[in-house]
Amino acid sequence: MIEFREVTKQFAGGPPVLNGITLAVPDGELVVLIGPSGSGKSTLMRLVNRLIEPTSGSVWVDGRNVADVNVVELRRNIGYVIQSVGLFPHLTVAQNVELVPSITGVPAAQRRRRAEDLLHLMGLEPAAYAERYPRQLSGGQQQRVGIARALAADPAYLLMDEPFSALDPITREALQEQFLQLKRELGQTILFVTHDVEEAVRLGDHICLLGDGVIQQFGPPDELLHRPANDFVASFMGDSRELLRLGLRTAADYMRPPDPAARGQVGLDWPADRALSALLGAGGAAMQVVAPSGEVVGSLRLSDFAGSSQAQQPAGEPGA
Amino acid sequence: MSRARPDPIVLLGAALGLAALALPWVNFRENRLVLGEGFPLLGLPAGWLLPALWLALGALAWSSWRSDARTAWLGAVLFAVTCAGVSGLLGGAASSLMLEATPLARVSPAGGFWLSVLALYVAGFGLSRWPGAARWSGLLGLLAFAAVPLLGWWQDLGLAQEYANIAGTFWPQLGLHLALSLTALLLALILGLPLGLAAARHERLSGTVLGVAGFLQTVPSVALFGLVLPVFSALGRDATLGSYVGWAGGALLLGTALWRLFGQKIAGLLGGLLALLGVQALLLLGGLALIGMLEGVWLGGRSFSPEALSLSAPLSAWGIRGIGAAPALLALTIYALLPVVTNTFVGLRSVPPALTDAARGLGMTGGQILRRAEWPIALPFIMEGIRAALVLTFGIATIAPLIGAGGLGFFIQRGVEGNVPDLVLLGALPIVLVALLLSGLVGWLGQRLTPPGLRPEAAAQGAELTEASPEVRSVS
Amino acid sequence: MSRLGVQAALLAAGWAAFFWLVSAQELWARVMGALFPQVSTPVYERNTLWELTWQHLGLTGVTMTLVVLIGVGLGVWTTRAQGHAFLPLVNNLTTVGQTFPPIAVLFLALPLVGFGATGAVAALTLYALLPVTRSTVLGLQSVDRPVLDAARGLGLSAAQRLWRLEVPVALPAVLAGIRTALVLTIATATLAPMVGTGGLGVPIIAGLGADNLALILQGAIPVALLALLGDLTMRTLERWLTPWVP
Structure with a gap:
């Protein structure tokens, strides 16, 4: 668990960037810090591994005040991934991943095996990539190595500062997908900074929206989209936030019993926005909902998407 | 590129080489005290050889058939011969002039020779940009040029005589x-x-x-x-x-102490500088001792005496x-x-x-x-x-x-x-x-x-590799 | 007054102080006599310091005029279509030439160009050409291709492109190259007496030969000041001519 208690941060001569922030990141969860630029989201994250010290208040990791923990030890237990990756240009991919283990004295064979496992996990075949230099990789490949490097010491926590922001849309989506899968497998507690609402909705178990130095709203993505706490949240989450919500659900959440008059098919596990798109494409007529087995399990029409949002919880939401 | 155009750089080199013939090739002096007399190359034995070589090189550079491998070879060989020619004709000129002169006479290279060297550099640079074997022209020419003095054919040149003296x-x-x-x-x-x-x-x-x-x-x-x-x-x-080492050592100790105490603060940095200057002063003394010793061993002269090690020895004993x-x-x-x-x-x-x-x-x-x-x-x-x-x-x-x-x-x-x-x-x-x-x-x-990973070729190679393995494929 | 104005005023004061210092022959004699009482000739007597200074300035001035004319001309010519074929040669020559020690070049050229003022100017010019040519070429090449294309597209002639676009863009680099050449020339001209001309090196060389510290300082102090003033003058000029450079 990462906890912020009444944290305030003020840089010399300026107004407070963070003003009395109290926030808890539960174990095994991914909490997204989001907000306009200058809202202090990166600052808040960098307090955790003490790249910045708070002006007042305290940060607790694993029930210990980070101010009392040896800074090097603290950081080695917290993986760190940044937008510009920061790979060492003079080291190969494998050497970059093995960087921290090589400092802490992990035997060469062991850390090499670990590096290869991680590269494999990140979709970079060690045989092809381990001996390359960072310059020989694309941006997406570099960030995969960056994540592998952060995971090398098997940290319980992960800090990610806009890790996918510099990538092109296709690469970014692919990496997000892969990262979600990885998160489920590894179960780290993750603090994730982004300025991209779609990315926040897609990845976050909870979203913490920062603005003017305070938390404007903290809650599951669905809540911020559907019940913004104030105008700031509503305007930041955007005018199409109800459409974004659809991405959190599947056709199964909206379907009604089978309708013989329905034509065309949508998949039961399709994201709801895709199903809606298919319905609009079919001219608004009812369509059949088909399970992966091919069995028709229900039907959908346009009116199903209206008015039902309050009743249903998004799929996959913890505690739902 | 099947038809090559005249190579202007090699042509410039050939032109410079020909222009050099108008200047005196060597300078001849009866002895060290009198003024010299310039001798152009064309008045000396075998002097016609060099203009012939330059003309051949120029013709090759003018022609449009140099792109095939055989012409490249021809260019490189011709260039090497020209280099040996310039070098050899300098030695030859000296030998022929010294035949009837006293050992006190001196033959020195003059403007024509120096301009020829510049011409060789220009032509060699131009040739080394030709494809194939011509790339080695520079090295080949250098070896050909140096072979002449190494074989002792500059022995009648003033340069060699002065070298023999010293x-x-x-x-x-x-x-x-x-x-x-x-x-x-x-x-x-x-x-x-x-x-x-x-x-x-x-x-x-x-x-x-x-x-x-x-x-x-x-x-x-x-x-x-x-x-x-x-x-x-x-x-x-x-x-x-004693006083020198004392001051330098004191600066070193005091500086180190300040550095330890104040670290990155301004006093600590000044202490670090002080310590460095102390080290410098001591190393300077060591360096001087080394140089003095080398001087003593190689050139005779004053040698380092044990008294210099006494703390009361004046610093002048250390040079x-x-x-x-x-x-x-x-x-x-x-x-x-x-x-x-x-x-x-x-x-x-x-x-x-x-x-x-x-x-x-x-x-x-x-x-x-x-x-x-x-x-x-x-x-x-x-x-x-x-x-x-x-x-x-x-x-x-x-x-x-x-x-x-x-x-x-x-x-x-x-x-x-x-x-x-x-x-x-x-x-x-x-x-x-x-x-x-x-x-x-x-x-x-x-x-x-x-x-x-920081060398330029790594980046070039990388671009190739990345293209061959598209991003998306490795995702799924 | 602007910062540049203050700088220029200080510089003018510096030059005035310098010329006063080299004209004060009496002062030198008294101060040096007091500092080195054991020396019989505390100042150089065959020429006044004023004459030596102007010899040095003349040598530097002639050399720098030649260097700027030839160096900038060569740089411009090799970056035009007419001289483009020679650009690699010039680049190679200036790179390799930089490795030649200037003092050695002065003496290497000696047997070729002969003793005397002409020889000294020729040798100094030969060496100082390198930084000026090199920086002119680099400066002119630093103009972005798209910007040049845009200028062409706007209908600017080749001459207009050179004067209105390339020269302003290249100016900071060219001026920096001239500054390097100037400091180098002032410094190397100090050795001119060894090749048979005058200048501020005369008392230094004479003093070194006679183990006379007073004479050495009489040459060394003015020539050091001259080099610093030359450097500062060029820097001020750079700030004035290219205010857009940070």
């Missing part, structure tokens, strides 16, 4: 020249690397440090030599070994007098400082901030980041600084003999005073050649020390 001291003076510049470089590194590091770490220091180093660089070398003379003159007269190696060493160190400091600074600043941020976030300590990230990335820059500093000190050491230190400048000075151009040449030519050699050597070392 053969015993030539290599020792070259050694002293090297010892002086290398010691200065070492001193500059010990002072300059920490200064560059401090400047890169502390924004407010950088202006001062780089400014002072740049300011010192502006002072003309002869003037700087002159300005440090009185200091050493006074030191040698009034100070003893610290007004004139001599001490002011030369200090002045050369000051000159070498700027390239070392600037390049260390620039190299460390070239490390991307994101990289150090990531490294800190991964739990690396300051020392680990310096050793594992900043140092390897800054190293190519630092090596470039070392190369520049070495060329600089080696060049400026030329005037060290003016203030009584050793070095190849000794022959230049004697040649200028005695009006013996060949002796001047005998000093200046090796300085240029060794400077080129050292520069190439350090440059090569710098390339070797550049981590493979």
Whole structure:
């Protein structure tokens, strides 16, 4: 668990960037810090591994005040991934991943095996990539190595500062997908900074929206989209936030019993926005909902998407 | 490209080579005292050979059939023969003129020969850009040119006669020249690397440090030599070994104590500087002892006596007098400082901030980041600084003999005073050649020390690899 | 007054102080006599310091005029279509030439160009050409291709492109190259007496020969000041001519 208690941060001569922030990141969860630029989201994250010290208040990791923990030890237990990756240009991919283990004295064979496992996990075949230099990789490949490097010491926590922001849309989506899968497998507690609402909705178990130095709203993505706490949240989450919500659900959440008059098919596990798109494409007529087995399990029409949002919880939401 | 157009560079070289024939090829003097008389090449035996070679080379450059491999070979061979021709005709001219002259007569290369050398450089550079075997023209030409003097065919040239006169001291003076510049470089590194590091770490220091180093660089070398003379003159007269070592050691101890106490604060940094200067003073003494010993062994002269080790011995026993190696060493160190400091600074600043941020976030300590990230990335820059500093000190050491230190400048000075151009040449030519050699050597070392991931070819290769393995495929 | 104005005023004061210093022959004699009582000739007597200074300035002035004319001309010519074929040669020559120690070049050229003022100017010019040519080429090449294309597209002639676009863009680099050459020339001209001409090196060389510290300082101090003033003058000029450079 990462906890912020009444944290305030003020840089010399300026107004407070963070003003009395109290926030808890539960174990095994991914909490997204989001907000306009200058809202202090990166600052808040960098307090955790003490790249910045708070002006007042305290940060607790694993029930210990980070101010009392040896800074090097603290950081080695917290993986760190940044937008510009920061790979060492003079080291190969494998050497970059093995960087921290090589400092802490992990035997060469062991850390090499670990590096290869991680590269494999990140979709970079060690045989092809381990001996390359960072310059020989694309941006997406570099960030995969960056994540592998952060995971090398098997940290319980992960800090990610806009890790996918510099990538092109296709690469970014692919990496997000892969990262979600990885998160489920590894179960780290993750603090994730982004300025991209779609990315926040897609990845976050909870979203913490920062603005003017305070938390404007903290809650599951669905809540911020559907019940913004104030105008700031509503305007930041955007005018199409109800459409974004659809991405959190599947056709199964909206379907009604089978309708013989329905034509065309949508998949039961399709994201709801895709199903809606298919319905609009079919001219608004009812369509059949088909399970992966091919069995028709229900039907959908346009009116199903209206008015039902309050009743249903998004799929996959913890505690739902 | 099937039809090549005339190569203007090689043509320029051939034209220069032909123009050189209008100038005197060698200068002949009955003895050292009389004025010389110029002899054009065409009046000398086999002189017609060179214009023929240049014309052939020019014709080859003019023609449009040089793109095939055989023509490239022809070009390279023709060029090598021309090089040997220029070199051989110089020796030949000397031999034919010396046939009826006394041993006191001197034959020196004149304007025509020097212009021909320039023409060879131009033509060789042009040829080395041709495809195929012509790429080796430069090396081939150099070997052909050097083969002539190495085979002893320049023996009647004034240059060879002067060398025979001083053969015993030539290599020792070259050694002293090297010892002086290398010691200065070492001193500059010990002072300059920490200064560059401090400047890169502390924004407010950088202006001062780089400014002072740049300011010192502006002072003309002869003037700087002159300005440090009185200091050493006074030191040698009034100070003893004991007081010198005491002051230097005291500075070192006090500086280290301040550094330990205050660390990165201003008092700590000043302490660090004080300690460095103390080390410099001690190393300067060591360097002088070394140079003095080499001088004693190689050139006879005064040797190092055991009394100099006594604490009450005057510093003049260590070679610290007004004139001599001490002011030369200090002045050369000051000159070498700027390239070392600037390049260390620039190299460390070239490390991307994101990289150090990531490294800190991964739990690396300051020392680990310096050793594992900043140092390897800054190293190519630092090596470039070392190369520049070495060329600089080696060049400026030329005037060290003016203030009584050793070095190849000794022959230049004697040649200028005695009006013996060949002796001047005998000093200046090796300085240029060794400077080129050292520069190439350090440059090569710098390339070797550049981590493979930072070399330009890595990036080029990478572009290829990345294209071959698209991003999306490796995702699923 | 602007910062540049203050700088220019200080510079003018510096030059005035310099010329006063080299004209004060009496002062030198008294100060040096007091500092080095054991020396019989505390000042150089065959020429006044004023004459030596102007010899030095003349040598530097002639050399720098030649260097700027030839160096900039060569740089411009090799970056035009007419001289483009020679650009690699010039680049190689200036790179390799930089490795030659200037002092050695002075003496290497000596047997070729002969003793005397002409020889000194020729040797100094030969060497100082390198930084000016090199920086002119680098400066002119630093103009972005798209910007040049845009200028062409706007209908600017080749001459207009050179004067209105390339020269302003290249100016900071060219001026920096001239500054390097100037400092180098002032410094190397100190050795001119060894090749048979005058200048501020005369008392230095004489003093070194006679082990006379007073004479050495009489040459060394003015020549050091001259080099610093030359450097500062060029820097001020750079700031004035290219205010857009940070």
